[in-house]
Each structure stands twice: as C-alpha cells, then as structure tokens.
Amino acid sequence: MIIRARYVLPMDGPPIRDGSVVVEGDSIAAVSCSRLRQGFGGQAGNVPDLDLGDAVLFPGLINAHCHLDYTSMVGLVPWRGEFRDWIFQITALKKQWTEEQFVASINRGLVELVRTGTTSVVNIECFPKLVAKLAPSLLRMWWCPELLDLTWSEESRRMVEEAAHWLESQPRGGLAPHAPYTTSAPLYRLAARVARERGWLLTTHVAEACREVPLVELGVLGPNCLLAHANHLDEAEVELLARSGASVVHCPRAHRFFGRDAAPWDLWRRHGVNVCLGTDSLASNESLDMRAEMRALWELPAREVLAMATVNAARALNCADKLGKIAVGGWADLTAVPLTGDPYESVVRSEKPVCFSMVGGKVVLQ
Ligand SMILES: [Zn+2]
Structure with a gap:
C-alpha cells in the first residue's frame, strides 16, 4: 500500500x-x-x-502515561486544592464501581485514543485480569500492572510475582510501582530488578506534588525507567536521572489541573533529559487527546513538542528503531x-x- x-x-x-x-x-x-x-x-x-x-x-502519537481505568471519571473528581483529598475521592469512587464499569471505562478510553491519533499507549493498570474482557483494539499497548503496598511484607513480594506472571502473557509492558508515598522501597527495588531482568519497562510517579525520597534509594534508575511528573527533583537528581538513561513523562493538562508551577524545562534541557508526554487519567484531565496535550505546550517550538510524543517516547520504550x-x-x-x-x-x-x-x-x- x-x-x-x-x-x-x-x-x-x-x-x-x-x-x-x-x-x-x-x-x-x-x-x-x-x-x-x-x-x-x-x-x-x-x-x-x-x-x-x-x-x-x-x-502515530505515543501516550506515555495513562490510566484507562479512570476514563469514565471525567468531571467527577473536583480539585479542591489538596492532593491527598483528590486521591481519597478517586479511592472512594473506585470502591463503588463494578467490574463492568471499569471494563466500560477502559473500552471508552481505547476508542477515544484511536479517534485522536494515538497509536501506542503506556497504561497503568490496577486490574490486569480485566484486560482479557476488553473489546479488541489494535492499539499498541504497554500494560503496566500497578503495585502498591504502603509497607513491605510477604504480600508485597507475592504482588510483584503475580504481576510478573501476568505480564509474561502480554506482548510488551512494564511494572508500575505507584509512588514513593504509597509503595515501600523494598517493593520498588524488587520491581525494578524484575523489570530489568525481563526487559520490561519500569514506570512510576515521582515528585509530583513535592520532594520525596531520593530516586537512588528506590533503585529504579536506568534506560528502562519512565518517571511520571518528576516536578520536584533537585539538579543533582536530574543529572543522575539523565545519565542513567531514564526518561520523564510530562502531562501538561494534568499539571495545569492541579495548578502546579511551570515544569522545570530549563533544568531538563540543561541535562538532556528525554521528555515524553502523557494524558494521565481523566480524573485530572478532560480528554485523552494527545494533540490537546501538545497544544497546551504553546510556549515550546512545535517540532520539539511533536518529538516528545513520538521519537522521545519511542526511545523511552526501547523501540527507537521501530517506533x-x-x-x-x-x-x-x-x-x-x-x-x-x-x-x-x-x-x-x-x-x-x-x-x-x-x-x-x-x-x-x-
Ligand atoms: Zn498518573
């Protein structure tokens, strides 16, 4: 053709x-x-x-950070100025939803992504078992089971093993420890080791609302590491991140939803950080349209912005020669x-x- x-x-x-x-x-x-x-x-x-x-x-556009589980939460989770309150609201909604509602929510997201020109998606997935129940989609998916344990126990180890077992049945994907404020350092280190050994992505939320434990303590850095947000890292950490070959996903409209200060573009540029783009979930965004995400970066050159949603993301996914x-x-x-x-x-x-x-x-x- x-x-x-x-x-x-x-x-x-x-x-x-x-x-x-x-x-x-x-x-x-x-x-x-x-x-x-x-x-x-x-x-x-x-x-x-x-x-x-x-x-x-x-x-085709690559959405490097997405939570399709929450697509149908669009407009249902208001921002009242407190990040913790926003997370509590999502958790409360999740408890009310049935399996069918989550399946419908993910399917709705898959359709919207296709309609708006996305062809590859890194999706953080709370319910990997639902993937078998979804409508068929030709989208190139990186399913990433979400992992969180608050404190380390044997249950944490079992969680990582179960996620890894499921991921083996998928053509591609990664492990997604949620964030340092919900996930223990030993779980992070175990997930990072398993992901490295199997050639999977390791993706996680870091320094979204404030400074957190140093990245080096989590043991995640490396070329397979994709860090969502990374708004509050100091210069030494950004340098370390860039040197390790890890990438950052910026989510422009979610960033705006929370009223955050401008992303640290100068710092990222100075150290040559590989920056990708994502929509995050519709609990903090109005659509899964990657072009709307790009339009939100009106102050940056158009070519540079398109590179974030294409070549940069392909590099982060270790598919630079294919994607x-x-x-x-x-x-x-x-x-x-x-x-x-x-x-x-x-x-x-x-x-x-x-x-x-x-x-x-x-x-x-x-
Ligand atoms: Zn997220």
Whole structure:
C-alpha cells in the first residue's frame, strides 16, 4: 500500500513535501519524496493506494502515561486544592464501581485514543485480569500492572510475582510501582530488578506534588525507567536521572489541573533529559487527546513538542528503531491531520480532527 500526503514528517529528517510511504505488512518498506508508482516492490499493485491530499502524515502519537481505568471519571473528581483529598475521592469512587464499569471505562478510553491519533499507549493498570474482557483494539499497548503496598511484607513480594506472571502473557509492558508515598522501597527495588531482568519497562510517579525520597534509594534508575511528573527533583537528581538513561513523562493538562508551577524545562534541557508526554487519567484531565496535550505546550517550538510524543517516547520504550519515526523497517504506525499551514504546526497547534490513522499496517481510522 502506498500512502501519499502533501507532507510527510519522518521526524528523523526534514519534512518531505508530496511524500509517499510504502507499507508492506506491518512495516514501512519505503519513504520517498517522489510520486511512487503503484506496483512498488511487486506487491503493492494488488493493494489500493491512498492519497490523503492536503494532509500531513506523521508517526502515530505515543501516550506515555495513562490510566484507562479512570476514563469514565471525567468531571467527577473536583480539585479542591489538596492532593491527598483528590486521591481519597478517586479511592472512594473506585470502591463503588463494578467490574463492568471499569471494563466500560477502559473500552471508552481505547476508542477515544484511536479517534485522536494515538497509536501506542503506556497504561497503568490496577486490574490486569480485566484486560482479557476488553473489546479488541489494535492499539499498541504497554500494560503496566500497578503495585502498591504502603509497607513491605510477604504480600508485597507475592504482588510483584503475580504481576510478573501476568505480564509474561502480554506482548510488551512494564511494572508500575505507584509512588514513593504509597509503595515501600523494598517493593520498588524488587520491581525494578524484575523489570530489568525481563526487559520490561519500569514506570512510576515521582515528585509530583513535592520532594520525596531520593530516586537512588528506590533503585529504579536506568534506560528502562519512565518517571511520571518528576516536578520536584533537585539538579543533582536530574543529572543522575539523565545519565542513567531514564526518561520523564510530562502531562501538561494534568499539571495545569492541579495548578502546579511551570515544569522545570530549563533544568531538563540543561541535562538532556528525554521528555515524553502523557494524558494521565481523566480524573485530572478532560480528554485523552494527545494533540490537546501538545497544544497546551504553546510556549515550546512545535517540532520539539511533536518529538516528545513520538521519537522521545519511542526511545523511552526501547523501540527507537521501530517506533516514533517514519523510516524504512519501522512499524507502520501512522497518523494524518489536515494541512493548515506549517506542517508541524498543523499537527501540534491545529484543532482539526485526525483524518487517518494506522497501527502496524492496519487502518484504524479513516
Ligand atoms: Zn498518573
């Protein structure tokens, strides 16, 4: 299949005007600035071409921090100025919800993600057993069972083993110790060790509302580590984080929901931190639209913002050669929006809806 668009944004090179992308199976077979003829590679002749016209084709967006369990909590958890109160409200709601409500909530989120151009998602999951009950979705999921124990006990060890056992049945994923204020340091260290040994992601919330225990005590840092928020780290910790190869996920609209001070962009830039973007849950956001997340970063250059939702996230997920860019050999995860001027701005600033999306060579939105 050959997909044509007025602009292709490969993200590892400059924009290609009148670009063509050849998809074979689940991967990208060629990227070109010429008008490729049908019949490329002797195979595409049987598959219809797709001309997106005045559109920008870019790598599918990667939501690097999400809690689909809470999608249906949108608008139900008001911010009353206290983080602890906000968490109590969620916990109270969770206790009232049935399994069916959680399944419906996750399904609703999966649909919204596809509709808004996301193709890969890191999802923190409180109820891994519900995953088998979900409607089929072609989204590339990193399911990450959430772990929290308050204080260490044998039960903590069993929790990690159970999560690891479940994760072995998934194509990809990670372990997600919740946060230093709910999760013991031994659980953190055990989860980090298991994730490292199995080649999984280790993702956790840190320093969201205030300073916490030093990262080094949790034993999580390394290239497979994805830290959500990280708003209140000192310079030495940020340097350590960057040197370890760990990444940070910033959630711009959740950040705004809680009325937080500006994220430490200068500090992150100075140390070359790999910053990704996420929506967080709809208990602190109004939608799962990654483009709305990008629009919220109006003060940063559009290309830099798009990189956070594509190449940077791919690097954090240890898939830099397959994901986050449009390049030969990469997975065919592609999204398009109407061209409204500058191609990067069309993706990052415009509110025109996504007009095409594909995951692993399969069209999910058109
Ligand atoms: Zn979160």
